[in-house]
Amino acid sequence: MRYIFIILFCSYGFATKAEPLDNEALQVKLGQWHLGLGVGLGVAKNPLNGGDDFPLLLLPDVAYYDEHFYFDNGQFGYTVFDKKKHVVSFISELNPEKRFFIFWHPSNVFLNSSTMSNAYSTPVIGQDDPVIDQDEQLKNINTDDISKRKWAFDSGINYQYFNKDLIVRANLLADISDVYNGWRVGLELEYQLFVGNLIVQPMLGVWYKSSELNSYYYGLSEKDNLDIFYPMDGGFQPYAHLQLTWPMSENKAVLFKLKYDDYSNTSDSPLFKYDYAVNIFMGLKYIF
Incomplete structure (x- = not known):
């Protein structure tokens, strides 16, 4: 985790020395569809036992904004307050935790998708069950052994604060x-910086997720038919993202994206093989 923050800090240090470029061409125009496609090589690492890593080869970038309604890479929103620096919207999106159980999730597929306290709980075995090595049994549990985790649809409120190249976002879903x-x-900070023609966009954020959310996706319960009850606590999940864009023309750019999500405080769940999720992609982005 510390190496990702070092990269972001260095990017900030170098970029603030450069003069910013005109940013108008990068903005999504009102009333027009923004259609892009990332073509390259990448991978989304799956932190769960039995979970497959996902290849990232073709990543669409789809957005539409009008004065109130918008769609942005899997997120629907309706803006109710817009005063230049302060914007408040009602938003809806698929819960991103499902992405570790199926590839075709917006968090894996879309190019620009939106993108804890100790979660240890002692598993409870029925009193009449035979004596077994509980630790060994927990180590062998993977995503093929548990019940199917369903798609969940979240909705809530989003607040954004704009100050030059800084964006602050707060979400309650x-x-x-x-x-x-x-x-x-969640709370998120995004900065847009320039080094010549290179556009550097570091992002830092943190989610607090309720015990119900963590328990459903990463805990074990009677629905899993494993005779093990493993609830999860609510807690914090920090993350760091970095995007580098080098425009080559009005509709083509070299693109590098790195996402790091820290699951260290949820990884006491027997489903986790390691305590982080990483997405990395490099290629060309085309605007249509």
Whole structure:
């Protein structure tokens, strides 16, 4: 984790020495679809036992904004307050935790998708069950052994603050699909910097996810038919993202993206093989 933050810090240090370029061409125009496609090589590492890493070869970038409604790479929004520096919107999106159980999730597929306390809980075995090596049994559990985790649809409120090249975002979302019946709240800082023609976009953020959310996706319960009960606590999940864009023409650019999500405080769950999720992609982005 510390190496990702070092990269972001160095990017900030170098980029602030350069004069910013005109940013108008990078903005999504109101009333027009923004259609892009990333073509290159990359991988989304899956931190779960039995989970496959996902190849990243073709990543669409799809967005549409009008004065109130917008769609941005899997997120739907309706803006109710817009005063230049302060914007408030109601938003809805698929819960991103499903991405570790299936490839075709917006968090894996879209080019620009949106993108804890100690979660250890002692598993409970029935009193009449035979004596077994619990630690060994937990180590052997993978995603093929548990019940299918369903798609969940979250909705809530988003606040954004704009100050020159800095964007601050705050989100409060809850499950409205009656799948896990929990919630999550997040804070995110994004900066846009320039080194000549190179556009550097570091991002730092943190989610707090409720125990209901963590337990549904990463805990074990009676629905898994394993005779093991393993609830999870709510807690924090920090993350760091970095995007580098080198424009080659009005509709083509070299693109590098790196995403690091820290699951260290949820990784006491027996489903985790390591405590982080990494996405890395490098290639060309085409604007249509």
